[in-house]
Amino acid sequence: MKMMKNIPWALAFLLIPVSFLTATGMERFIQIIQIRSGETIVVAEGDFEPRSVGSYSVRLYSGANPQAPTDDFLSGTIHARNGTILKVLRADLDRDQVEEILVVTQSSGSGGYLSVQVFGIKNKVPVPGISVTDLPADANPILELINVIKSAPEPTPHGSAPMEKAPATPVQAQ
Numbered sequence: 001m002k003m004m005k006n007i008p009w010a011l012a013f014l015l016i017p018v019s020f021l022t023a024t025g026m027e028r029f030i031q032i033i034q035i036r037s038g039e040t041i042v043v044a045e046g047d048f049e050p051r052s053v054g055s056y057s058v059r060l061y062s063g064a065n066p067q068a069p070t071d072d073f074l075s076g077t078i079h080a081r082n083g084t085i086l087k088v089l090r091a092d093l094d095r096d097q098v099e100e101i102l103v104v105t106q107s108s109g110s111g112g113y114l115s116v117q118v119f120g121i122k123n124k125v126p127v128p129g130i131s132v133t134d135l136p137a138d139a140n141p142i143l144e145l146i147n148v149i150k151s152a153p154e155p156t157p158h159g160s161a162p163m164e165k166a167p168a169t170p171v172q173a174q
Contacts, residue, residue: 027051029085032070035099040069041126043088043103051084052108058101058119058126075125079117083107086114091142093118093149100129104141116141 030044040063046055059076083105114135
């Protein structure tokens, strides 16, 4: 019987570290964006990771319900990051009438260099495309990407275009 009285206290001690982690103000980047197709994109730094390094997810939802745009998960991918996510942008870099998602990160080192990773949506899956790294902290990521695209070689006979890159392993809804 004495053992049963101590169980609530034992459970309370288990909960303290979790509460403490949230109370410490550990923040992470998370942003929701609706794209022209009506679908919803969520970009979020990994849970419980340092702000300066880790991973981030790019998740795609149907967006069919405007009151709950993230209730219908379609697919997603996880990407490594070296730095903190500063912002997520939308741009039609290749002028195909389909927006790409740009994830801009800033290194934690003394230079504060920027990197930008492009994601396209292919067959309802976020697919990583080109990226640019080691940009000055005051660079315009969209202009830098446009310059890279303009200087890229023409598409190869197998159909790989400058915006494409080997796809990551996607996570799809079951």
